[in-house]
Amino acid sequence: MAQSVALHPLLDKGVKKGSSLFAGGVLVCACTDRPVEVKVEEGIAHNHACGCTKCWKPAGAAFSIVAVAPSEKVTVLKNGDKLKVVDSAALIQRHACTGCGVHMHGPVERDHPFKGLSFIHPERFKEQGWTEPGFAAFVSSAIEGGVDPAAMDSVRGHFKQIGLEPYDCLSPGLMDYMATWTAKKSGVLHA
Incomplete structure (x- = not known):
């Protein structure tokens, strides 16, 4: 019998509804001494739970919660000297706090x-x-x-129970967007 999997502390008991009026704010790492602060001057998009092994997750969580914002609206306010790119070869340049490990922002520049x-x-x-x-x-x-493969039906069922459709890639709308971009770039589709 597969064990129960902790998705994420903010998802395990359901999804808390946010506001479409949310206009950004300040992200803060987990350090008590000189925490890194990053300002996001706009609302976020495509917020989702992510099971990839690259995203930062709270201790004990199998999934992260990750969203995007326009890079030009993301600014390091305080203690940026503590940030270091986790993997410079990765598409997403995840800037993590060297003190606590929290990924503070990850621009896509390629x-x-x-x-x-x-x-x-x-x-x-x-x-x-x-x-x-x-x-x-x-x-x-x-x-x-590290999640037991035998637990995956339960994991998918839990996501559906809390109202999140589980995908093994991105959502269909985002996959269509990426395929359209690629088709236009290659000339298969014309703008």
């Missing part, structure tokens, strides 16, 4: 459909009311993070 976006973890906002997650992505990847 030629990609997500170029110009920064990935952030909205649970790190000082402010309440950020837009809630709308789906679960890379669900199967949680196995690579």
